[in-house]
Every structure is written in C-alpha cells, then in structure tokens.
Amino acid sequence: MSKPKPAPLPSGTVVGGYQIVKKLAAGGFGVVYLAEDSKQHLVALKEYLPASLAERSAGELTPRVKPDKQPLYRLGLKSFFEEGRSLAQISHASVVSVLNFFRENETVYMVMNYLQGDTLQDFIITARDLKRDKVFRESSIRSLFDEILRGLRIVHQHKMLHLDIKPANIFVTNDNRAVMLDFGAAREVLSKEGNFIRPMYTPGFAAPEMYRRDGTLGPWTDIYAIGACIYACMQGYPPNDAPQRLEKDRLALSLSRLRNVYSDNLIEVTEWCMSLDPLSRPQSVFALQKELARETERRYTKLSFSERLKLQLESLKTGAKA
C-alpha cells in the first residue's frame, strides 16, 4: 500500500530529443512534464509510468516492473496506445493534439501541445469559493460547452468515445479556448467487444452504464458526463454518482435549488443529459448543441412555498448546504 511513487525524471534530462523543464503533473498512469523540443518550443511530454505497477528510484531513467505486475503493465500500455491512436486521428481546436510518440527508457512517451491555462476544475473551485449565488454566469456556461461539444462531435465522428469527461479533463487556456484532455479512457466504439479492460470511471461523471459490464456505451455516455459537468459549473460540486442515484435520485431536488438562478431551459437540459436511462438522453451531440444554442428568452421560475419547505427539510435531513 505504502509503496513509494516512482520518481519523475529530473529537470534537464533529455528524452527522445526533448529536454525536460519540470514536472507538471503526476497521475495514476504516469507523469506529465513540461519540455522543450530542439527548436525551443514548449511541449507537454507524457510518460507512461503507472504508479501502482512501476518503480523507479530517484536518478534512474528506466522504470522496473515486477514480473507479477507485467500483465497489467502491458494492459495499461495498450490503453496508452489507444489514447495516442485516438488523438492522432483528430485535429480540432477543442481536442488536445499529439505531436509525436516514441519509445525510450523501456517505456513510451507521448508529446502533446503545451497549453497554458487551468482546468475547468480549478475554475470551479476558485469560483465556488467566492460564495456568490452563481458559480458561473449562464452565458459563460453556454459558450464554454458549445465549444466543448464541437470538439466532442468530431471525436464521435471518428467513432470514438471519450468516456472520462469531467472538469479536471477540460482545460481552459489563457487565450480562452476550451480543450479536452486525457483520452486515456477513449475507446473506439467499433472495437468495444475486444476490450481487455473496462475503462476507468470517475464517480459523479460516469453514466450508469459505465458501471455495468454489459452496458452499451455510446455518445449518450459522454453526454451524461457533459450534463454532469454543466451541473458542476452551476452547483460548484459534482453530482451524486450513478449508483447512489439509482438507489435514491436527488438530482431533480438539487437542481431545483438552482431555479431562478439559472434559466429553466439550462436546468432542463442538464436533467435531460443526466437521465439514468440512456435512451432518454440526447442521443447525439448535435441534438444537445441545438438545445444549448437556442437563444430564446430565458424563463426563470421561482420555487413555490411548498418546494422551498421541502428543500429545507431535505437539507436538515442530509446536513447539506441549501
């Protein structure tokens, strides 16, 4: 359990012709570095180094993998390749682009555009700590997701699903572009039968069908996650996870708290995207885009007295913030 994390490569190390400037982030899959190519352009360099399977002491270049971890290590490598393959096919401003892919130090590296900015997750946390009644303005939410959905449409057109859309995987650049990151869970829809391993899921953002091995994944699975992201942008917190919702669904109730703060239409769209039944959701990104782009006059409905009472009772019961 308390196995030390593999050490990142020190600054200054050169791999595959890229010189590492510093470590940017480390996740379960590996490490992302800021690096410079031979023309002094900054790139993001992602190293496959699953923390639970590989070991590397400080100063070493080559990770070690114990024999009993080898099968899983190789499985993980497959999804690292999947990510590379997915990204290599797509060229769109809202999808992070991969520039190169190479093998060194007995592992593999993916070179990507270096983006300056913050994840949507960071923005949500900053905004919610301001404790205003709105986390984001409605117009910001609409234009942000319009951009993301354009990228997602291209992803789906390539017969791929992202399968791990969440605020931490949406990047907002300093020049105000929204870019989808981390296609580690992406799978080609057509090859889903050959899955060696079910994609990982993030509670709150993963649709109910992601939790089931026989669940049919489709564009509607990513659309559920988009709905959950919109929810997080309005509420400041992720929604309850799907198993919890299947047990007792409080989504409608928590969305009702947002009434009169956000338009009825935006709340309805969120609820539509997050239907537990996949068939009740928008079946394509296009259908959702149309709904989000509808620029009719926004209607706001206040809560009735009985609804407010119900909310207060519920808050007392659960101890949640109203």
Place this chain on the structure above:
Amino acid sequence: MKFVVYQVSRKGGREKNEDRMGYCYTRDAGLFALADGMGGHPEGEVASQLALQTLAARFQREAQPGLADPLRFLHEAIMTGHHQLLRYATERALVDTPRTTVVASIVQGNAAYWAHCGDSRLYLVRGGKLIARTRDHSYSELQDTMSNVVPVGEKVNRNVLFTCLGSPGKPVVDTAGPLLLHTGDRLLLCSDGLWGALSDAQITEQLARRPVSDAVPELVEQALRTAGAKSDNVTVLCIEWESAESGQAAAGVSTQNLGEQVFASTIQASVFGESLPEELDDAEIERSIREINEAIQRRT
C-alpha cells in the same frame, strides 16, 4: 487468487495450427481453456477459436466477479459454443460443420472445476503425483476402460472421437470438481499433440520437477521431437497455483488487488478473419508507435 500461467502452442509438422488456447480472469475467478480444431472437417481453426471466444464472452458476462455455479457455467458455455458452430455453418451454408474438442477449467475460491468434450486433456499434478486426468471421449480410451470388464478385439484409431463440438449429435460434456487446490498444484491443459507423443508418467514427471515456465516449453519440445516431422499441433497451457513468485521467469498473476469490474483476457472476443491478438511484445509496441506517428503525419 494468485497463480503463474504459462502457455505454448506449436504447429508441429502440420500446415496450420488449429489449436487455440487462452485464459481470462476477474478478481475472484479464472477461466483457462484450450480447444483443438478437428481436421477432416472444414475450418478447424475457426471451430476452436469460436469455442474459446464463446467461453470467454460468457465468462466476462457471468463472472461478476465470481461465478454462481462454475460447473453449470462450464457445461452451458461449452454447449453455447457447440450451438455457435452449428449457426456458423448454417449462416455460411457449409456442407459440413467445423468441429473442435474443448477442455476448460474454472478456478474460483481455492477450488478447481473442469469440463471437457473430446480428447483434449486436463492433468492435475500435486507434489509429483498425478491427482486427476480427464478421460478422452475416444473409442480407444473407452475400449481401455471396457477391456477391464470384457475382452475386446483390435483397437481402433485413437483419433476417432465419439463426441465433439459441432457434431450433428448432442455433444457429451463431462464435468468434474470442485477439487480443492493446494499451493504448488499444477493444472495442465493440452491437445492430443502432447499426450499422443508423451506418456502420462513423462508429463507428470516433467511438471513435478521444474517450474512451469521451464517444464511447459520442455514438454512441448519433447513432444515435437518424439513425433518427428509429422507431429500434430502441440498446445499446452499450464498454471501453478499460489506459487511463490520469486525466481519465476513466467508471468505471475495476482488478482486480489483488482477492482470488481476488471476483466482481463488473452482471448479476443472478435469476429472471424482476424487473427488472435498477439501478446504486446516488442514488435507489437514498435508497430503501435509507428501507426500512431503515421496517423500524426497524415493529419498534419
């Protein structure tokens, strides 16, 4: 669960390798299977592949993460494979149905269960002794048994089976277990290419003496050498139960840290025409990297 698994398949002197093998596992259950597609009927390699895919697909669906009734699972999944073969032949309007043998074992909760149809075998070796072996569904093995009861005449060709998957009659599937496994037990599945060339005593002795990663390739080599230029396909899949992992060259698998939803498999559940997925070896890694870079080039 913890085990070391090692598998080898060799074509021998034949034109094609019609044997298939593979395994898959969840946190709580493992499936090990081997099928030998039959010559003399069309598309033997399709038959063995289809039988294994069906087993793996049903295992993936039903092992959540354990199986409710492993013996029933084995019986039903093997029968499903049989029906898939009949359907395959009907859909393609084949004059004859592709046929295959199959032997499969489930390991769950410290116990082994197995089932077979035809003459692919399972051996269970514990501490140098053969603890269990499947009885082939062949006339010769039937005669061996019968000869202890009544004298019989000349032996018929051992290759003649009285049952297999894809035959017009309902296949005979024998199931056995549960049998509690002990640390170090070896469970070996093989096609007749192995046991046709080597005796049970030779197989047992090799298995008992060395770690599976040495014993299995050695057994296969011996069988190929003994059978010579006309050797049948030789396929062996062997697991060593709860072995001490240190000093083992073979891939050890430990499932206790897996999530409930994890399903890992070496059997590709795919359509035909595609070959079996290779292990992700160096060549495969290089190929993946090359493909990705080609895609990047095309895009820019």
